[in-house]
Amino acid sequence: MKHIDTVYPKKPSPCNCLNVRRASRAVTDFYDTVLKPSGLTVAQLSLLLNLKAAEPATIGGLAAVTRIDRTTMNRNLKPLADAGLLTVSPGGDSRTRQVALTDAGREAAAKGKVLWREAQAALKEYLGEEDLARLTALLAKLEALAP
Amino acid sequence: MKHIDTVYPKKPSPCNCLNVRRASRAVTDFYDTVLKPSGLTVAQLSLLLNLKAAEPATIGGLAAVTRIDRTTMNRNLKPLADAGLLTVSPGGDSRTRQVALTDAGREAAAKGKVLWREAQAALKEYLGEEDLARLTALLAKLEALAP
DNA sequence: GCGATTAACGTGTATATGCACATTATCTGC
DNA sequence: GCAGATAATGTGCATATACACGTTAATCGC
Numbered sequence: 001m002k003h004i005d006t007v008y009p010k011k012p013s014p015c016n017c018l019n020v021r022r023a024s025r026a027v028t029d030f031y032d033t034v035l036k037p038s039g040l041t042v043a044q045l046s047l048l049l050n051l052k053a054a055e056p057a058t059i060g061g062l063a064a065v066t067r068i069d070r071t072t073m074n075r076n077l078k079p080l081a082d083a084g085l086l087t088v089s090p091g092g093d094s095r096t097r098q099v100a101l102t103d104a105g106r107e108a109a110a111k112g113k114v115l116w117r118e119a120q121a122a123l124k125e126y127l128g129e130e131d132l133a134r135l136t137a138l139l140a141k142l143e144a145l146a147p
Numbered sequence: 148m149k150h151i152d153t154v155y156p157k158k159p160s161p162c163n164c165l166n167v168r169r170a171s172r173a174v175t176d177f178y179d180t181v182l183k184p185s186g187l188t189v190a191q192l193s194l195l196l197n198l199k200a201a202e203p204a205t206i207g208g209l210a211a212v213t214r215i216d217r218t219t220m221n222r223n224l225k226p227l228a229d230a231g232l233l234t235v236s237p238g239g240d241s242r243t244r245q246v247a248l249t250d251a252g253r254e255a256a257a258k259g260k261v262l263w264r265e266a267q268a269a270l271k272e273y274l275g276e277e278d279l280a281r282l283t284a285l286l287a288k289l290e291a292l293a294p
Numbered sequence: 295g296c297g298a299t300t301a302a303c304g305t306g307t308a309t310a311t312g313c314a315c316a317t318t319a320t321c322t323g324c
Numbered sequence: 325g326c327a328g329a330t331a332a333t334g335t336g337c338a339t340a341t342a343c344a345c346g347t348t349a350a351t352c353g354c
Contacts, residue, residue, distance in 0.1 A: 013193075014267075015189070015193060015263070015267070016174070016267060016270050016271075016279065016282075016283070017174050017175060017177075017178040017189045017266070017270075018189070018193055018213075019282075019283060019286045019287070019290075020167075020170055020171045020174045020175075020286060021171050021174075021175060021190075022214055022286070022290050023167055023171070023286040023287075023289040023290050024167045024168050024170070024171035025293070025341075025342095026289055026290045026291070026292045026293035027163070027164050027167045027168075027289055027292060028164060028167075028168060028341095029292075029293050029342090030164075030292045030293065031164040041309075041310090042162070042164045042165070042168075043168075043309080043310070044309090046160075046162060046165055058332075058333090059332075059333070060331085060332060060333075066165075067169055068310090068311085068312095069311065069312050069313090070312095070332085070333080071311085071312065071313080071333090071334080071335085072310065072311050072312060074333075074334070074335090075309085075310080075311085076309080076310070076311090078309095079308080079309070091332090093319080093320075093331090093332080094318080094319055094320080094332095095318065095319045095320070095331065095332040095333065096319095096331090096332060096333080097332085097333070116162070119164070120161075120162070120163060123163050123164075123292075124163075126288075126292070127285070127288065127289075131285060131288075132163065134281060134285065135163075135282075135285045135289075136163070136166060138274070138278060138281065138282045138285070139166045139167060139169070139170040140166070140170075141273075141274065141278075142170040142173055142174055142274075142282075143166075143169050143170050143173045144173075145173045145174060145176075145177045145270075145273070146172065146173035146176050146177065172311075172312095175311095176312090188339075188340090190339080190340070191339090205302075205303090206302075206303070207301085207302060207303075215340090215341085215342095216341065216342050216343090217302085217303080217342095218303090218304080218305085218341085218342065218343080219340065219341050219342060221303075221304070221305090222339085222340080222341085223339080223340070223341090225339095226338080226339070238302090240301090240302080240349080240350070241302095241348080241349055241350080242301065242302040242303065242348065242349050242350065243301090243302060243303080243349095244302085244303070295354100296353100296354090297352100297353095297354095298351100298352085298353085298354105299350105299351080299352075299353095300349100300350085300351070300352090301348100301349080301350075301351085302347100302348085302349085302350095303346105303347080303348085303349100304345105304346085304347080304348100305344100305345085305346085305347105306343105306344090306345085306346100307342105307343090307344090307345105308341100308342090308343090309340100309341080309342090310339100310340075310341075311338100311339080311340075311341100312337105312338090312339090313336105313337085313338090314335100314336090314337090315334105315335085315336085315337105316333105316334080316335080316336100317332100317333080317334075317335100318331100318332085318333080318334100319330100319331080319332085319333100320329105320330080320331070320332095321328100321329080321330070321331090322327100322328085322329075322330090323326100323327095323328090323329095324325100324326090324327095
């Protein structure tokens with residue numbers, strides 16, 4: 001039997017949603033591959049960098065700046081805490097938790113950022129500056145679809 | 148304390164990857180909301196419709212046409228099989244499995260498609276035909292990033 | 295036709311995502 | 325200052341995603 005790609009050739013999907021989802025997977029894969037040596041996924045690096053900028057932050061606060069669901073953020077913190085890159089401790093307000101980077105976390109974020117810049121540059125080269133700007137504008141508009 | 152959105156106002160992310168990921172979540176959420184009455188997510192509806200077009204298909208074949216990882220497809224079939232919308236049975240080749248729609252699956256897909264058309268139309272209206280075409284082209288190029 | 299290769303699939307593990315519901319603590323109006 | 329509203333978090337459940345590894349069966353080279 002021939003290779004499966006020759007039997008099922010790629011063709012554009014009529015569904016705009018699937019197109020965005022597939023692009024998201026592809027771009028995520030691309031960034032994750034570039035970031036691989038850092039041991040971080042692009043989602044994790046983003047979390048660390050956002051934390052660095054917002055530190056010390058609450059879980060809800062981090063969720064808000066990253067625009068990720070609060071409960072998702074809650075769980076996404078776990079592997080990073082387990083890896084010793086951040087700490088989650090009781091906040092001043094007894095309802096809140098304080099999330100803070102560790103030294104290891106700061107270091108990992110710095111190393112990741114170097115690789116991230118490579119990925120950014122590669123994507124810019126790939127799309128061209130103009131198309132990248134158009135894409136960014138369109139994505140922003142799409143994001144506004146969500147309430 | 149003020150509402151959290153006033154403390155952490157939205158601002159564009161410098162990371163192209165995150166922008167795509169967020170847009171993906173937003174558009175998925177939008178489609179899923181429209182599809183809600185059908186009881187299907189956009190990913191599930193897509194699976195059913197692709198299956199309808201490719202029936203009878205193997206798991207790998209379905210994965211290829213939908214451009215989803217084979218093992219992901221394997222697991223995504225489970226809830227739909229549990230809901231009685233499709234069946235997974237041994238294929239002619241003893242290595243393969245045959246995936247087929249049930250009558251309930253065909254019906255669910257048809258109902259879902261009506262709602263899906265609404266979502267498609269709404270998005271087209273929201274972005275405008277021209278921008279939608281631009282977006283589609285850009286997303287296709289992004290998807291080509293993945294090997 | 296036999297051994298090596300390849301194809302198709304399943305599963306363990308891990309991350310990511312978000313809804314519904316519950317808990318606890320602060321705050322607000324009176 | 326107490327009752328009700330609100331805020332911040334945690335958890336159960338379900339889906340989606342994919343890598344690494346293992347299994348089984350067909351295929352290919354000779």
